[in-house]
Amino acid sequence: MPRFAANLSMLYTELPFLDRFAAAAADGFKAVEYLFPYAFEAKDIAQRLKDNGLQQVLFNAPPGNWDAGERGTACLPGREAEFRSAFEQALVYADALNCPRVHVMAGLAPKDSDRAKLQATYEANLAWAAQQAAKQAPSAGRDVLMEPINTRDIPGFFLNRQDEAHRIIQAIGSPNLKVQMDLYHCQIVEGDVAMKLRHYLPTGRVSHLQIAGVPERYEPDLGELNHPYLFKLIDELSANGGWDGWIGCEYRPARGAVSNGTSAGLDWFRALNATASR
DSSP: OOEEEEETTTSSTTSOGGGHHHHHHHTTOOEEEOSOOTTSOHHHHHHHHHHTTOEEEEEEOOOSOGGGTOOOSTTOTTOHHHHHHHHHHHHHHHHHHTOSEEEOOOOBOOTTOOHHHHHHHHHHHHHHHHHHHHHSTTSTTOEEEEOOOOTTTSTTBSOOOHHHHHHHHHHHOOTTEEEEEEHHHHHHHTOOHHHHHHHHGGGTOEEEEEEOOTTTOOOTTSSSSOHHHHHHHHHHHHHTTSOOOEEEEOOOOTTOSSTTHHHHTOHHHHHHHHHHHO
16 A cells, blocks of 8 residues: 655644644554644654654745745746755754655746746756755755646646656756656646556656645545556556655645544545555
């Protein structure tokens, strides 16, 4: 069975953030991810991880001014110093939380911008970040991730397609620069998700997967994607040495942020656990 991580930015939102760790563990999750840890002391998060036997598997580097609508700075010319400072902060948290992956959001392409210049800035920033994560102890060995995101959820997002992300990785050539492949975004932008899994997981360039039902972004047992089929496929690819990562549950509970709303929607997860324990 694939390994699942609860996304604490989207699940258990009826609870204060630091209380979500215990809720996830109580529901059987062994790992967590979320967007950003920076509003909290790293030591406090580390204690929640330890207390609940959880592994931190992913979070994002600071994205610029999130509240003002920014969704990353990596592609934005003129903001390289800000990007570097933010990524260095992310590495400090990654070290404290023993987190092996940091996602760098590409950012929004400014209207009428020179896309070639954005591309060059993006690739230069990614190459620098991968180098820092590879050489800077104790961060050495951490993966730097890029995520193609659909422009319905985030209009204007710079990186949208799987093939483009993989092209960038091959062009830069850093072994710790990898893809965060969100099947929800992939389905909306490109479709043909199963064949893309077959094509990309064996390359070793995908470090992390994420899931949600399409199109509403609810639980994975709701919507047009056949997640049981995809989970079986991921198991097959993993058994053949094609992948050994985590799947982040980055969806909005259909019941909303109500008491027990996340847990009540986890029948799909409980069924997989029951099958695996037989």
